[in-house]
Amino acid sequence: MYYFLSVTPNYPNSYWLEYYRTSSIDSAVFLGNNRISEPITPLIFNINKPISIERFKKYDYLMTDIAPIISERFANMLNELAPHDIQLIRARVFNRTESIGNYYLPIYLKLIDCIDWSTSIYCKELDMFKKIDLLPHSLKNNNIVKAKGYELGLPIVQEEVYSKCKKMIGCSFIKNPYINPLLEI
Structure with missing residues (x-):
């Protein structure tokens, strides 16, 4: 069984973080599915x-x-379950000048052709999926991936990642198929 990793529906608006762009690398590199050079200093x-x-410190996602960035606890779990599928970039979270803690920005390195285009529903006018259905056994031995054709979308995980990470706070795992909550089918 496959799951889409998403933010929890009740995620607090006040917990959205702002990337400190002035002293950090261009954020566009984080959207690709390629390993990047680790910055000398953590992202801020x-x-x-x-x-x-x-309460904020209890969140893992x-x-x-x-x-999205993840807690050290979540990063350690993903690194154990999928060490070849992700790159974890060090990050620090601040509240004004006070350091809140260490976190990681995951880059998903595996891009897999796993969408079942015959049963998925793509809306060209809105340039987004209404429904994404995944092909059985398409992730093979990869535990966490991005889907070709949905590169900027949600990561997809195997059952083992779901079962060991489902209690992480701030995220939810949506069972395949994914139905876009913003669009009616």
Whole structure:
């Protein structure tokens, strides 16, 4: 069984992080599916709203204005389950000048042709999928991938990743097929 890794539907708006672009590398490189040179210093993300830091620190999957980042706990689990499928780029989160902690930005290195185009529904007018159905056994031995034709979309994980990571806070795993909640079928 395959699952799409997504942010939890009740993710707090105040927990969206801003990438500090002035002293960091261009964020466009994070959207590709290629290994990049590890920056000398960690990427920096900022919290721009008053929040409970203790509650914030419980989240393992955090949304940013460029790509989700993950906690050390989640990063260690993914690195154990899929060491060849991801690259983890070090990141730091700050609340003004106070460091909140260490996080990682995952880059998904495997791009697999796994969409069942005969049962998926793509809306050309909106340039997005209404429904994505995956081909059985198409991920082979890869535990976490991106789909060809859906490169900027959600990562796809195998059952083992789902079963070991389903309790991570801030993310949800959507069972295949993926039905876009923004569009009606």
